[in-house]
Structure formats: structure tokens, C-alpha cells
Amino acid sequence: MAFLVSGTLRVAAQVADAQDSLGRKGKYSVQGPRVALILSSPEVSASAVAVLEGVFQTLGLESCWRREASVRDFLEELTGFREQLVAHGGPLGCILVALVAPSGQLRQPQKLVRELSGCEALWGCPKVFFLLSSAPGADPEPGAFLTSLCELCGRCPHWSLLQLLTEVFFRTAEESSGVIYCPVLRSSLRGALCLGNVEPWQPEPEPSPSAQYDMSGDRAALLLAVIRDRPGAQHDVDALRGLCQALGFETTLRTDPTAQAFQEELVQFQERLDTRRSPVNCALVALMAHGGPQGQLLGADGQEVQPEALVQELSRCRALRGCPKIFLLQACRGRHRDAGMGPTALPWFWRWLWAAPTTPSHADVLQIYADVQGYVAYRDEKGSDFIQMLVEVLRAAPRRDLLELLTEVNRQVCELDVLGPDCDEHRKACLEIRSSLRHRLCLQLPSQC
Incomplete structure (x- = not known):
């Protein structure tokens, strides 16, 4: 039931723009063979x-x-x-x-x-x-x-x-x-994909309440961020903390943790949840730091910690059995840089999917049990593409399914042309979404709007 997003910029004043984008979100056409x-x-x-x-x-x-x-x-x-x-x-x-x-x-x-x-x-x-x-x-x-x-x-x-x-x-x-x-x-899909012979633009059916996670109880969030030597990281922290508080998460923030502190903070977070008197329906953990070539995180001391170990730590939490656990990772996962590819040979593509003239080479892939990593996550003095876009999209439509919203986040991140610090050529970024969720996850109830 763990949920992991990894990836590589703007909030309240742009909610209207985000809502318009969600209204015309990309949907793939499967009209070809x-x-x-x-x-x-x-x-x-x-x-x-x-x-x-x-x-x-x-x-x-x-x-x-x-x-x-x-x-x-x-x-x-x-x-x-x-x-x-x-x-x-x-x-x-x-x-x-x-x-x-x-x-x-x-x-x-x-x-x-x-x-x-x-x-x-x-x-x-x-x-x-x-x-x-x-x-x-x-x-x-x-x-x-x-x-x-x-x-x-x-x-x-x-x-x-x-x-x-x-x-x-x-x-x-x-x-x-x-x-x-x-x-x-x-x-790394960038739009809704329907494999049946159904018109992709028709309205999607509303799910029954039983198909969704119960989000009526308490929620808790832990934000662990290395700020030192990461320009713009403070903007990500501020934006994400504001989002968590707006969505009703009791939020704990720790900045510049060492590799050991990453692990210790997760253990303490789990223990606090297990000893709470009131039930917890959802937990969110954000991990923001430099990353290594094998997907590891680097603490403020330069030492490595494996994010999988942190995910497993929270998965053992008794208070969260059967509850959604959201992990957000903003870190490089290697040194590869994607220059993108141009789908100019596919004129039919533009009629169905809103996309930029170039797309990442590793976008549009859905794997059930596989592995993808090795790319740079972009960030500048205004924050990271991933965190800033995530906050913008979730603020615009917090009542919608999180998987659907994250797909929209990926679409918008993929449309960006990024000038990396290493060269004068534009680069592309793409998110990877991992999910073992068993119900729809909507972070805001209708009564909370």
C-alpha cells in the first residue's frame, strides 16, 4: 500500500490556470493499431x-x-x-x-x-x-x-x-x-489511457464511496529536506508545508538531516503514529535531498541512505495498516540528462494529447512491477519542477483521485524545457509514479471544501 513518487514551479495566484489545465487534461488516443x-x-x-x-x-x-x-x-x-x-x-x-x-x-x-x-x-x-x-x-x-x-x-x-x-x-x-x-x-504516463474501444473524451464514471480510502480521520506528514547547498530547496519546503496544512495534515518538518537522521526521524514518526489515541487514515512523507547514481539519498553529511529502507520502515507501522502511505522524493537518481524526442511524424497525436513539441524518451511507459531510474532532477532558485507543479495541481483539485492528479503533474513537467547548469541545451524531465494503492485516494473530502 506504499505509494512512491520520484522526480525532479508557482502556487495560489495560479490555481485558476491549473484548473483550466486539468479541465483539458491529456488523454491518449488508441485509435491506431x-x-x-x-x-x-x-x-x-x-x-x-x-x-x-x-x-x-x-x-x-x-x-x-x-x-x-x-x-x-x-x-x-x-x-x-x-x-x-x-x-x-x-x-x-x-x-x-x-x-x-x-x-x-x-x-x-x-x-x-x-x-x-x-x-x-x-x-x-x-x-x-x-x-x-x-x-x-x-x-x-x-x-x-x-x-x-x-x-x-x-x-x-x-x-x-x-x-x-x-x-x-x-x-x-x-x-x-x-x-x-x-x-x-x-x-510515466502523461494522460488518461483507456484500452477499450471507448471514445476517450467521454466523461469518466463517478466511483462509488466504497471504492475510496476513508480519509475522515487524522492525517500526519513528515517533511525531511536538505536545504544546505541546494538553492531553491527552501521554496519547495514552504510550498509543500503550506499544502499539507491546507489539506489537514499534522506536519513535522526537519531540515538538513544527516543520513542517519533520515532513518531516525522515520522511526520516531512511526512510533508517534502507533501511540496516538485517535486513528490515522493517511501519512505523507516527503524526502528532499541530493541523490546518488543508484537512487540513494544523500544526507547533509554527504552519507547515503536508501529510500527503500525508509519506505519499509513506515510500512511496518501498525496504525497505518490498510491506510495509504504517500512518499514524495525530490532528488536526482543519476547523472543522465534527457534531451527529449520530437513526435513530429505523428500528426494524429496532437488532436488527442496536449503535449509539447518535444517529449522525454522515457515518458509514456506503464510498467507493472519493473524498474526505472538514473536521471537528473531539475531545481533552481525558485524551487524544483516536481514539487512546485505538484503543489499547484493539488491545490487546484484536491478532491480528485491522486493517481490522476500525478499523471497531470507529469504531463506538465514533461512539457517544460529546462536549461540545466551543465550546458546551454534544453533538457526534459519526467516523473515516475509507483503505486500499490488498492482504492482511489482523494486528499480532500467534499465536506472539507
């Missing part, structure tokens, strides 16, 4: 492949290829698939790729994802990756995830894919007896 590939290792059972084929058939995809190969040959198979897409010559609506192998064999899935992310034929096209594996020592089987996905694709073709996956995660966790198991999605 929708193509799927199932790539499985020889150990994968026929039943798992059959269920996957059933999912893609339910979605009405124009074509679905199936390849069987050893995991070490997956990259070569994807290269061949990419060449087929380039040879197709026309615009594509959507690409779905399922990679199925025994647990532990897909050790570097991001290399496989990257093989298609840079494909010229797929610029601006949503790319969906399902990375499926078995439990240790067991044959890969379809399980509750694929079964629920197949059923919902047929019954709710009008749902956005993120909305549909949230419901699948809920069903998967509910059907796991004794153990809370939930898949994880990672998204």
Missing part, C-alpha cells in the same frame, strides 16, 4: 499464456504475437519486435508487452523496457509492460491478478487503465489468504 507481445520462458505454463491471450482478446487488440524464449534471449526478441514495429510504417495506438518468467529471472527488466521506449515508431505512444513471475519454486500461473484483469477489461472497458489496475490490486490483495500481496505499478 493496438499491438501486443507475449514473451514467455519455456517454464511458463500454457494456462498463464492462455489467460494473457484472453486479456488481449477481450481488449480487441488488432494483433497479438507470442514468442517463447529463454530469459537471456528476451532482449533479442524485443529487438526483433521493435524492428517489426518500425517496418509497420504507420502510427500505432498502443503497445502492450507481457514478459513472463519464473521468479528471480527478470533481474534487469529496465533494459527490456528501454529497448522499446526509444523506438521512433512509438514516440508519444503509450507503452504498457506486464512483468509477471511466479512465487519462488513454483511454476508461473495466472493467479488472481490476471484473472481479475481479464474480467474487468471485459466488464469496464470505459475505465482508465490506472483506475482499472487499482481495482485489480484491491481484488488481488483481498483474495490472498493470510498474506497481503499486492502488485506494484510504475508509471
Whole structure:
């Protein structure tokens, strides 16, 4: 149930502009051919492949290829698939790729994802990756995830894919007896994506109250920010603290923590929540610091701390069992800089998705259980693109689903052309959203407006 956003600028006076942007938010068109590939290792059972084929058939995809190969040959198979897409010559609506192998064999899935992310034929096209594996020592089987996905694709073709996956995660966790198991999605999508044959601009259905997290109780936020030698970081702190207070979060702020203090503050935060008398419905943790090449955070003392360890610390909190936990990371995740790509060869794209003339090469990707990192997060004396845009969008529409709002944040961040301190050329930035949420999460109730 942890929720993690990582990424790389303006607040109250621009709420009206943000609301207008949300009103015309990007939605992907899938009017072009929708193509799927199932790539499985020889150990994968026929039943798992059959269920996957059933999912893609339910979605009405124009074509679905199936390849069987050893995991070490997956990259070569994807290269061949990419060449087929380039040879197709026309615009594509959507690409779905399922990679199925025994647990532990897909050790570097991001290399496989990257093989298609840079494909010229797929610029601006949503790319969906399902990375499926078995439990240790067991044959890969379809399980509750694929079964629920197949059923919902047929019954709710009008749902956005993120909305549909949230419901699948809920069903998967509910059907796991004794153990809370939930898949994880990672998204850099910049608009709503509906895979069914439904007009993408029609109004989305209103969810029932039972489909949302209960947010009627207390809320708590912990902001840990390294300010020293990070120009503009104080603006991020002020903007985020103001947002948390406006949304009713009891907020604790610590500046310039050492690497050890990052861990200690999370432990103390968890202990305070566990000893509260009143229930807590939601927790938010913001981690802002310099970052290392492997995604680690650097404390004010220059020492490293792994953000995954901080996420796990809060996941053990008894008071937050079954409650949403939001993690915001504003830090570099490597030294790569993205110059962007121009989808000028796709004139149909502009009619459906509001986007800038150039887009990041690693945008428009949705992965269910995968890995993406290695890029610079941009910040200047006014603050970071990510935090400032996040505050602006959430202030404009706090009653809307958080996943939907974060997708809109990513769209707006992707549209920015950033002049980095390292050169005179424009760069692009893109967010990564990780979610194992099992319900819609709206940070403000109607009665609070």
C-alpha cells in the first residue's frame, strides 16, 4: 500500500490556470493499431499464456504475437519486435508487452523496457509492460491478478487503465489468504489511457464511496529536506508545508538531516503514529535531498541512505495498516540528462494529447512491477519542477483521485524545457509514479471544501 513518487514551479495566484489545465487534461488516443507481445520462458505454463491471450482478446487488440524464449534471449526478441514495429510504417495506438518468467529471472527488466521506449515508431505512444513471475519454486500461473484483469477489461472497458489496475490490486490483495500481496505499478504516463474501444473524451464514471480510502480521520506528514547547498530547496519546503496544512495534515518538518537522521526521524514518526489515541487514515512523507547514481539519498553529511529502507520502515507501522502511505522524493537518481524526442511524424497525436513539441524518451511507459531510474532532477532558485507543479495541481483539485492528479503533474513537467547548469541545451524531465494503492485516494473530502 506504499505509494512512491520520484522526480525532479508557482502556487495560489495560479490555481485558476491549473484548473483550466486539468479541465483539458491529456488523454491518449488508441485509435491506431493496438499491438501486443507475449514473451514467455519455456517454464511458463500454457494456462498463464492462455489467460494473457484472453486479456488481449477481450481488449480487441488488432494483433497479438507470442514468442517463447529463454530469459537471456528476451532482449533479442524485443529487438526483433521493435524492428517489426518500425517496418509497420504507420502510427500505432498502443503497445502492450507481457514478459513472463519464473521468479528471480527478470533481474534487469529496465533494459527490456528501454529497448522499446526509444523506438521512433512509438514516440508519444503509450507503452504498457506486464512483468509477471511466479512465487519462488513454483511454476508461473495466472493467479488472481490476471484473472481479475481479464474480467474487468471485459466488464469496464470505459475505465482508465490506472483506475482499472487499482481495482485489480484491491481484488488481488483481498483474495490472498493470510498474506497481503499486492502488485506494484510504475508509471510515466502523461494522460488518461483507456484500452477499450471507448471514445476517450467521454466523461469518466463517478466511483462509488466504497471504492475510496476513508480519509475522515487524522492525517500526519513528515517533511525531511536538505536545504544546505541546494538553492531553491527552501521554496519547495514552504510550498509543500503550506499544502499539507491546507489539506489537514499534522506536519513535522526537519531540515538538513544527516543520513542517519533520515532513518531516525522515520522511526520516531512511526512510533508517534502507533501511540496516538485517535486513528490515522493517511501519512505523507516527503524526502528532499541530493541523490546518488543508484537512487540513494544523500544526507547533509554527504552519507547515503536508501529510500527503500525508509519506505519499509513506515510500512511496518501498525496504525497505518490498510491506510495509504504517500512518499514524495525530490532528488536526482543519476547523472543522465534527457534531451527529449520530437513526435513530429505523428500528426494524429496532437488532436488527442496536449503535449509539447518535444517529449522525454522515457515518458509514456506503464510498467507493472519493473524498474526505472538514473536521471537528473531539475531545481533552481525558485524551487524544483516536481514539487512546485505538484503543489499547484493539488491545490487546484484536491478532491480528485491522486493517481490522476500525478499523471497531470507529469504531463506538465514533461512539457517544460529546462536549461540545466551543465550546458546551454534544453533538457526534459519526467516523473515516475509507483503505486500499490488498492482504492482511489482523494486528499480532500467534499465536506472539507
